[in-house]
Amino acid sequence: MRHWPGARRDCVQCAAVHLHWAAQRKDVTDVARNLEIYDAIPESAVIIVAHPDDAEFGVAGTVARWARGGARVVYLLATDGDKGSEDPSIRSEELAALRRAEQQAACAILGVETVEFLHYADGYLEPSLALRRDMARMIRKHKPKVAICQDPTRFFHGRGYINHPDHRAAGEAALGAIFPAARDRLTFPELFAEGFEPHKVDEVFVGMAENDDVIIDISATFEAKIQALRAHKSQMGDWDPTEMVDKWARENAEGFDFSHGESFRYFKLGGD
Numbered sequence: 001m002r003h004w005p006g007a008r009r010d011c012v013q014c015a016a017v018h019l020h021w022a023a024q025r026k027d028v029t030d031v032a033r034n035l036e037i038y039d040a041i042p043e044s045a046v047i048i049v050a051h052p053d054d055a056e057f058g059v060a061g062t063v064a065r066w067a068r069g070g071a072r073v074v075y076l077l078a079t080d081g082d083k084g085s086e087d088p089s090i091r092s093e094e095l096a097a098l099r100r101a102e103q104q105a106a107c108a109i110l111g112v113e114t115v116e117f118l119h120y121a122d123g124y125l126e127p128s129l130a131l132r133r134d135m136a137r138m139i140r141k142h143k144p145k146v147a148i149c150q151d152p153t154r155f156f157h158g159r160g161y162i163n164h165p166d167h168r169a170a171g172e173a174a175l176g177a178i179f180p181a182a183r184d185r186l187t188f189p190e191l192f193a194e195g196f197e198p199h200k201v202d203e204v205f206v207g208m209a210e211n212d213d214v215i216i217d218i219s220a221t222f223e224a225k226i227q228a229l230r231a232h233k234s235q236m237g238d239w240d241p242t243e244m245v246d247k248w249a250r251e252n253a254e255g256f257d258f259s260h261g262e263s264f265r266y267f268k269l270g271g272d
C-alpha cells in the first residue's frame with residue numbers, strides 16, 4: 001500500500017496532489033508523450049477549478065508566467081474548500097473564510113488580478129446546469145481569451161488514486177460554460193437579461209489531463225508556484241511541497257531544453 005508522505009489526511013483538496021503524483025509515476029502511467037511547446041502569452045485568462053489550492057498544484061507556474069507576461073488573469077473557484085478539516089472546533093463558515101483568504105494570498109503572489117468564488121458546497125459539486133450557468137456568467141463578465149480547467153474525464157490513475165468528484169464536476173461544468181453557454185445569446189437568456197453579453201473563449205487548456213499534448217515552460221516561475229502553494233497554510237501544515245512539485249515539473253520537462261514544465265490538453269476554438 002502506498003502512502004503519500006506528508007499528506008494531511010484532513011485535506012479534501014490534497015486529492016489534486018494524489019492525482020498528479022500517481023500520473024507521474026512511470027510504473028503506473030508508462031505512456032510515451034508527444035508534447036508540443038506552447039510559449040505564447042495570452043491577453044487574458046480565466047482559471048476554473050473546484051477548490052482552493054487545485055490551481056496552485058496543477059497550473060500555477062503557467063499562471064505566473066502569463067501574469068508576468070502581461071496577461072490579465074482571473075481565478076474562478078466553484079467552492080470555498082469548506083469541508084477539508086478534521087478539527088472539531090472549526091465551523092464550515094470559518095474554514096471557508098480562511099481558505100478564501102489563503103487563495104487570495106496565493107493569487108497575489110502569482111499576479112492574479114481577480115478571484116471569484118461561486119460558493120458551492122465543497123464535496124458535493126455536481127456538473128449541474130446551475131453551475132454551468134454561474135460559470136458562464138463569470139466568463140461573460142471577465143471575457144477571457146483563454147481558459148484553464150480540470151479534466152472531467154479523469155476518473156482513475158493506476159491503482160493509487162480515484163479522482164475527486166468535485167474536480168470532474170468542475171471540469172465538466174467549465175467546458176459546458178465555455179462552449180456553448182458563454183458564447184450563445186439564447187443559452188441561459190437570463191444572463192443576457194442581466195447585462196452579460198455573449199463571449200467566445202479562443203483557447204482551452206485542460207490541466208492534469210488524461211491526454212496532454214502541450215507543455216509550458218515554468219522554469220522561471222517555479223519558485224512563485226511554490227510560494228503560492230505555501231500560502232495555503234491551513235492545507236499544507238508543516239509539509240513543504242517543494243520536493244514533490246519539483247519532481248513533477250522536472251519529469252514533465254524531460255527531453256526539453258528547460259528544467260520545469262506544466263502540461264495540458266489543448267483546444268483551439270477560435271482567434272488568430
Ligand SMILES: [Zn+2]
Nearest residue numbers: 013016051054
Ligand atoms: Zn481539489
